[in-house]
Structure formats: C-alpha cells, structure tokens
Amino acid sequence: MSRPKLPARANTSPGSSSRPESRQVSGGSGGGAKRRATEKVRKVKACLKCGESIEDGKWIQMDGAGVMCDRCWKNMYLPKCRRCNLVIEKQAVSSSDGQLKGKYHRDCFNCNTCHKPFPDREFYVFDGKPFCKYHYHEENNSLCAATLCGQPIEGPCAVAHNGDRYHPEHLTCEHPRCSEKLVDYWEVDGRMFCDKHAQGVDEDEDDNYPLSNQRDSMLRATKRRTRFIDLAGLGQTS
Template structure:
C-alpha cells in the first residue's frame, strides 16, 4: 500500500502517524471504525468502542464492566453463568432463584446435577431412596405407601398381600371378601365367572355370586309374583309356613290390601284379610 493510498476507508482522512483499525484488510480511523462497526452494550446501551473489550454471548454484546449478574451484580467475566428469561445469572443466584429444592434434604439441586422427579416433587439422585433398603431408586419401578417410597422387592416383603385366587402379590387396589384379599380381576362370580368388583353380589357357602347366578341357583321365590327374594339393600320380606313374599306382595288375595303387620287368615294356599275371610271357610 502506497503512502497516497493510506487513508481511512470511510472518511478518506490520511492515517499517517495515527492509530487505525484494519477491518477486512481495509484501514479505518478510530472514530470511523467506532461509528460504523461498533456494537452497543445490552446493559448500558452505549457503544462498545474499539478501545474497550467487547464480550459477546448468543449475538448480544456487553462492555466488560457491564457483564454482570442481573441479580447480585457481581461480574461474570470468566465465571460460570446461566441465561434465564433473557437475564444472565451467576450460578449461585440461579440456584437460589430457579433451581428445584430436594424434597428430602430441602437443599438446592444445583444446575447440571442429576435430579429425580416423582408426582411433582424433586430429589437429588442420592436422596431418592427406598424407605426400607435405603438404596437409590433411580429409574426402577417403585410403590408409594404412607408418604414413603419403596422398591418393589422391599414393598412385597414388608407390606404386600397375596391374592386368595392366584396367590400373586397385590401391588395396588384389590378387593377384600370374607377377610381375604383378591385382585379385582380375580374376584369373579363362582357361577358365570363375571368380574364382581363393580357389581352387586351375594355369597353362598363363602363363595361370591353375581345376582343373576344367585337368583337362579339359590334365591327363594315370592309366592305371589314368583320373582327372586334377595334381601339386598335392606329389602324386607315375609316368611310364613315355608313360603316367602316380598313385603309389597304380601296382600289379601281378594281385596289386595296389604297384610304386613295385620292379622290374616288362610284358606288352602290363599291368604285373606279378616274381613274378606269372614264369609269363607278358613284355617287360622
């Protein structure tokens, strides 16, 4: 480059004997370089001139003096930091403000360390352990009981019930019948094998039956309407001389008045109120 050519690329002022900056092999005086190429600081919004250090993070720029934690204002130059919602935070402030707290030890789970999550709570990996064997749970299956967490082998050893039907462990839910535990899917009608966990049922000789099977196999039939008498939900029935009636069916055979709690007379297999029976041959 000749002396005549050694001018500022922007303002053409001679740079002989002056400070200058090369940009893409072209010389610029300090003033023009700052005017044309300098970045503006995210913090103070002022130009970062060529005589200042320009600190850049993800396309954003700061003066060295302005590159500080947004919370405690301590310098982040050559220190670890975290970007959170467009703010830069030192590790300590980020931990205090944004990191999860361990559900067990209540201490901060530091950024970068492994944490375990279960039912909306967080643990250090070393704090999330089986209540019984105290071994870390990791990603192994677990069962919760009384606010504690257990690995499957420990839960089975300490608490599990075994199904009366299949003899396998009941890990959740289940049905109790005659003091014995059952899986819901194992608690079946002894007649048709239908699941009973969501159904009304009756028992006979310590065996459960759905209503259809019980009525078909064992239920007494009403002498009036011939429908089964189950006695479910406290329904009352009348028993007389080895015959049964629904309460609402125990009526006079002539005038149909209810005989529940009333005196009555019989003639053959018919029952009558005293008034209707007074003119007929009766048997008390």
C-alpha cells in the first residue's frame, strides 16, 4: 500500500498592507520568508472540508479543485498525539524500536502515571502506553510485596500462594524475628511462616505473636509452595 500523496502547502498574503503579516504555515526561517506577489484578484475561498471562508490567508491547494483551510489540513494530514489527541506540528516523539505505537508531542511523552520524562530515554510499555520503571511494575503487578521493599522485580521472582510477588530473598517467614526464606512454607490465616513458626513455637515469648496455641494454629495451617518465575526484560524499550 502506498501512502496517499500529500498536497503541497501554499500561502497567500493578505491583500491589505495595513494588516499584520500572516504567520507562515510552514514555519520558514524567520523574517525573510519568500512571499508570492499577489497579482490575482482577491476572491474569498471556502474550505472544502469545513465550508468556512478562509480569511487568514492560509490555505492549501488540494489535488483537483478546491482549497482547504490550515486547520482542516493539519487535522487531516498531520499526526495526532496519543496522549492529548491534538495535532503534532513539530518534534514528534515515537518509539525507536516500534514497540510503542503512534506519536507524541515532546512534552506529552512521559510516564502515563507520574508524568515524569524519561531522562535516559528508556521507558516501559504497558497496554500500549509509556511508563517509568516503577509505574510499569505497578501496572504489571510486579512490585515486591514485602513491606520493607516495594521495589520493581526484574529477574527472579517468587510468587506466594495468593499471587503476591516478591524478590526471592524478600519472601521470608513473617515471624518478627525470623528471616528464613520461604520455599515450602505454611500459610496460617493468610500469613506465611517457616516450619518452626507455623507451629507456634516461640521461645522468645513475643506478646504480639499471634500463634500462641500450637494445636489451633496447626489446624489452620495450609502447606504452601513458592512458585518461582522470571520477570527479566519485561516491557522495556527505548
């Protein structure tokens, strides 16, 4: 499929010398822009698209007959920003490896959640939208569930019985003074314990420790096994 041929842009100058110069559609290089002599008799032109008469002197000659006003032409032929949906006239940003579809205004290209730009030009794609590392993992449910961590998991990942994801070294027994990593573990009322602490053995007599009744806690305990997955290289692009 070949792309449709874009019509050439054109400018006219307003007939009256007392009016300020109209802005050039194509930007130009400043004050010395070439201007066509206006020999034609002035005639009100109407836009093919919106039907309004063009009074700002900016119109584009279409293939065949007719002209289009500047606004309609831009709407039809210039790309639109995926964030704000407005026309992009210059400095469109797009993904260099094509993982992210579409184009963005430079100022609109940032994390979809925190709106911070990507200083090292590296970003993540989730659901077709760009994200910073942290917010990508928030969307992707791949932030470490350990309260003291909460950071993105890239690489080895331990998945608990309830689907929570952890850095493997952060999925540990929930007893306050235990740091045993859990592979086979016991779930008691939604909390996760090593063999020793699931049985309510607590020689330190911690008052806050809930599993004081051994028989009771073992009745409620369910044997669980950590699932290990690899989250390396997800969603990352530039």
